[in-house]
Amino acid sequence: MENVTLYLFAILIFFAPLPEVFPQTQSPMKKTENKEVQRKKLYQLLGRLPDRERPITAELISTEEKDGVIIEQLMLDINGQELVPAYFSKPKNASDQLPVVLFNHSHFGQYEVGKNEFVKGRKEMQSPPYAFALAKEGYAGLCIDSWGFGERSGRAELDIFKEMIWQGQVLFGMMVYDNLRALDYLVSRDDIDQDRIATMGMSMGSTMAWWLAALDERIKVCVDLNCLTDFHTLMEQGDLWLHGIYYYVPDLLNHFTTSSINALISPRPHLGLAGEFDPLTHMEGLKIIDKNLQKVYEKDGAPDAWQLNIYPVAHEETAEMRKDILQFLRDWL
Structure with missing residues (x-):
């Protein structure tokens, strides 16, 4: 526990805000740099990453039909360092190319769960699990085990973080890389409509969703559930x-705010959902992000494409949230 405390203290010092240069009231987007330049800068902050062009291979481990849904269990070679287990789902009777949702699993300190959240669900989320909820709507889905989770668990998250730092890598960067390559895999499939791709997730999966959508314009719709956290407010609250x-991504706050990362998604549709009593997403920070993104989407000519919904709950998905998420996907995907 002492080591964890020291690490978090070091991060707190390292990420101390620079108000005289990058105040909270700063514009969500530097006027002198276009979004493509910003995306390249954001990607470069993610550490030493494998080649984005390295070949991808996918092995089909098994195929199962359940409740009208085809579930493929896959083993993906996407990073050259360790194999990545995944679930791919689609409606049983689908014949045409399908819209697809790249689903990002949550954390909750439950490292054994990982991608199983997608097909088996979890108590903090509604039923049915998203593999089945999405298939019922006519969507395919893909979810991979992130570093240290599911079939990739067994090593402590902190140990993975430390080892990667020594090698010039960033844990979150490697997580983002794997999901971007998972997207590359998706667009290679004959049963996927490359023009209708969304990403979503809850908690850690929420953060992954808006990072992915910010970095890759192939993602047409973004839904983030319970983790649209304003970094500066998080520091100010001591949380x-x-x-x-x-x-935690080194050097991030010298270049970006939460708002400026999410501004890279505009004008593509983006739904944020948050709990009023969720300690991970302070209301003060949500107001800052909402105000900034309203301006960005207005400027980009898509004022209705950004939505932030606040619910009187904590860190969980409610039935109302599930209903709103599925409706947003129907409207925009």
């Missing part, structure tokens, strides 16, 4: 300890 070690 850095609430987020896992994976969350």
Whole structure:
């Protein structure tokens, strides 16, 4: 526990805000740099990453039909360092190319769960699990085990973080890389409509969703559930300890705010959902992000494409949230 405390203290010092240069009231987007330049800068902050062009291979481990849904269990070679287990789902009777949702699993300190959240669900989320909820709507889905989770669990998250730092890598960067390559895999499939791709997730999966959508314009719709956290507000409230070690990207706040990262998604549709009593997403920070993104989407000519819904709950998905998510996907995907 002492080591974790020291690490978080070091991160707190390292990420101290620079108000005289990058105040909270700063514009969500530097006027002198276009979004493509910003995306390249954001990607470069993610550490030493494998080649984005390295070949991808996928092995089909098994195929199962359940409740009218085809579930493929896959083993993906996407990073050259360790194989990545995944679930792919689609409606049983689908014949045409399908819209697809790249689903990002959550954390909750439950490392054994990982991608199983997608097909088996979890108590913090509604039923049915998203593999089945999405298939019922006519969507395919893909979810991979992130570093240290599911079939990739067994090593402590903090140990993975430390080892990667020594090698010039960033844990969150490697997580983002795997999901971007998972997207590359998706667009290679004959049963996927490349023009209708969404990403979504809850908690850690929420953060992954808006990072992915910010970095890759192939993602047409973004839904983030319960983790649209304003970094500066998190520091001001003294709550850095609430987020896992994976969350922290070196040098990030010298270049970006939460708002400026999410501004890279505009004008593509983006739904944020948050709990009023969720300690991970302070209301003060949500107001800052909402105000900034309203301006960005207005400027980009898509004022209706950004939505932030607040619910009187904590860190969980409610039936109302599930209903709103599925409706947003129907409207925009």
